[in-house]
Amino acid sequence: MQRRDFLLTTATLSIPLLFGASIHPLKKIRIGLIADIHKDLMYDADARLANFLKAAQKRKPDFILQMGDFCQPIPKNQNFLNLWNAHPGPKYHLLGNHDMDGGFTRQQTMNFYGMQSRYYSFDLKGFHFVFLDGNDPNPQPWSGYNRYIGAEQLEWLKADLEKTKAPTLVFSHQTLEDPSAGVYNAKAIQAVLEAENPKAGFPKIIACFSGHNHTNYLTQINGIHYCQINSASYRWVGEQYQRVRLSEAIDKQYPILRSTIPYKDPLFTFLEIDPAKGLIHLEEKVSTFVGPGPAEMGIVQKGNDPITAQISGFVMKY
Numbered sequence: 001m002q003r004r005d006f007l008l009t010t011a012t013l014s015i016p017l018l019f020g021a022s023i024h025p026l027k028k029i030r031i032g033l034i035a036d037i038h039k040d041l042m043y044d045a046d047a048r049l050a051n052f053l054k055a056a057q058k059r060k061p062d063f064i065l066q067m068g069d070f071c072q073p074i075p076k077n078q079n080f081l082n083l084w085n086a087h088p089g090p091k092y093h094l095l096g097n098h099d100m101d102g103g104f105t106r107q108q109t110m111n112f113y114g115m116q117s118r119y120y121s122f123d124l125k126g127f128h129f130v131f132l133d134g135n136d137p138n139p140q141p142w143s144g145y146n147r148y149i150g151a152e153q154l155e156w157l158k159a160d161l162e163k164t165k166a167p168t169l170v171f172s173h174q175t176l177e178d179p180s181a182g183v184y185n186a187k188a189i190q191a192v193l194e195a196e197n198p199k200a201g202f203p204k205i206i207a208c209f210s211g212h213n214h215t216n217y218l219t220q221i222n223g224i225h226y227c228q229i230n231s232a233s234y235r236w237v238g239e240q241y242q243r244v245r246l247s248e249a250i251d252k253q254y255p256i257l258r259s260t261i262p263y264k265d266p267l268f269t270f271l272e273i274d275p276a277k278g279l280i281h282l283e284e285k286v287s288t289f290v291g292p293g294p295a296e297m298g299i300v301q302k303g304n305d306p307i308t309a310q311i312s313g314f315v316m317k318y
Helices: 045-059 075-085 106-113 151-163 186-200 248-253 255-259
Strands: 003-005 012-014 029-034 063-066 091-093 120-124 127-131 168-171 205-210 217-221 224-228 234-236 260-262 269-274 279-282 315-317
Touching: 029 045, 045 063, 045 075, 045 269, 075 106, 127 151, 151 186, 186 205, 186 224, 248 255, 255 260
Parallel strands: 012 315, 029 063, 063 091, 127 168, 168 205, 205 224
Antiparallel strands: 003 217, 029 269, 120 127, 217 224, 234 260, 269 279, 279 315
8 A cells, every 4th residue: 555544642653764875874863843833823822832942942952843834924923933033952944824924925924034945954963854835826726825836946855855865854834745735736746755765775755744734643655754743722623613712801812713622731742863773753742622622512533634632652663
């Protein structure tokens, strides 16, 4: 089979990597990940971000990454951004579709964040890391948020991957797994990634990580793993399930939360790559729903899009 779906419990995956193909010695790496905090929609986004940054200072990751839907580039969000910028270690951004809400351009958001490029890559401790922008304009006709990787970025990706011999991890806001729920031309991106492994003579592309869908899911397509990191804040369930879950004052200020199921505690994780042990590990983080969950509300769950207040402790063994 080309694809396997994994239960949302601690899972072990086999990834046969020939790490000796890297031109630099591979060393243990830890990465802090937080996705979809939604400062402009979530009443306590500052506290959630501070919680993640406190954990990051304790664990001392090699770098931290916010995976999009962080905040709009407006003055009232400067203090929120200052929290992020105060982190003493290396820190990076992905652009999420909601980061341009309010009519802002990608460049305006990048300027606010201090991003030099909307897609980029770097090497660290023998590994190669790629960060993509899934917000290129979709071919017309199109309605809704852009979710596409255009020709210019696609050619950059091909050239970037051809230049490296290092094991590679790819990060994007929208998933590269499913074109119906993420990057619309995901199949074209998958083809580029899959072409690298036979050319390299070893599974060079290890895994792709994304946010956007506010879910907790791991799958495998043609030997490459795709992992969706849950939102730090909530899951959207739609207007048909509206209810006041927080105080009346919060509901009045943030009415969109009526159509969500917030998580009581912030969700985030730390990704650890340990070549000596042959493990890639995603740290588990578990919260609870504020108010009734999907089962109590009669929401039918989808196996590849679970509504859950957790990030699973996936373990990938190679």
